[in-house]
Amino acid sequence: MKLSYLTDTLSYKALWKADNDQSVQQAYTSDLLSDVMGNAPEDSLLITIQGHKNTVAVASLAGMKGILLCNNRAAPDEMLDAAAREGISVFSTTDDQFSASYKIAKGLGLV
């Protein structure tokens, strides 16, 4: 699934988008960053409500490609600046983590 699926098909908002439209094969839903660190697969999308700079650090170190903030959570400037530095796209949606995970699982062809 291309990350542009989030904006083009699901009409989610792109808060910061990396130049090249990256692909992900998997996604991981969690608000516990230590859980993300230990268990999230590489080259995946993080579905979370944790909108702060450390989320970017975790996603980057775990080799993830994008972050989707649910429940319309805001991303502070410093988070977006960090995302731009690390080349990790950040999206936001009014959907909660459950609905977003379902829609993305569909986009990934998993359901």
Add this chain to the structure above:
Amino acid sequence: MQHAIPINTYTSPTVVLELIHRLKVKEVMSRRLMTAGISTPLKEIQELMRRESITGVPIVTGKRILGIISMDDIIQALDHGYIHEPAGNRMSANLIILEDDMPVSFAISYFEKHRFRRFPVLNREKELVGMVTSRDITTGLLVAINREVEAIERLQAKNRPLDTELEGTLTYPVIQYDFEKAGLASMEIKKRLKSHGIPSQIIRRAAIAAYELEMNLVVHSSGGEISSRFFPDRVEITARDNGPGITDVDEAMNEGYSTANSWIRSLGFGAGMGLPNTKKISDEFSISSSPGEGTLARAVIWYTKPKEEVS
């Protein structure tokens, strides 16, 4: 006259002079632009300024800048009752611009010469690519100066005699509750391994181990350091702190055991997974601690012995 940026562009120390000449405007400017069009009402721009806490908004068509509306323009508009007029009628079109390739020393002298508090930045194609405030320059310079000092420190470290098998050591101080800089040491370790051409799966494991140990210092210790030693066949990551120490190390190794407070948990940390995660992901792991003294944790990741991914 009060200086906008307290650096003298002629007589400052050589290191600083070199920096402000070498550093380009594009390296310090803010790239996230808040712009408006000529038909945007000033009222809307006022709201944009309030919402985004900015004091100047470039008026553009496409990527071309036509003018600028500053906080002063808004105050004038409120005073004289034309706040509902479009920006095009009232913008300052007499612009002083910077080019993104100019050295920062130029920008500093612009702030001295002109009364403006911000300058639009154009690229070679005359497209608006950023804005520069004196705050951007101060921040950019601080970052650059930090980098210089780090380089100097590293040079000093290099001159110390090292273990013969060692390929290099990186050491970073970690400060308690400094969530701002948390992850910096791990990022550097990741970069170093990447530059050595280590496979990405191995780098990922080293980065995760380093980050967990680093976060442990941020969350639980009264400060310490993360140090990584790069060998030809492995990387050794050590976290050392000066307290408060762990009462029951065995218990701390259990998933879910944590002494973190609620605001740390609200950030998504402190779930009691750090040490178990680190152990799982490392090829070798050891920890020793005594209350009142400090903790020493060590994780080793071999480049050649691929461990099963944590699932």
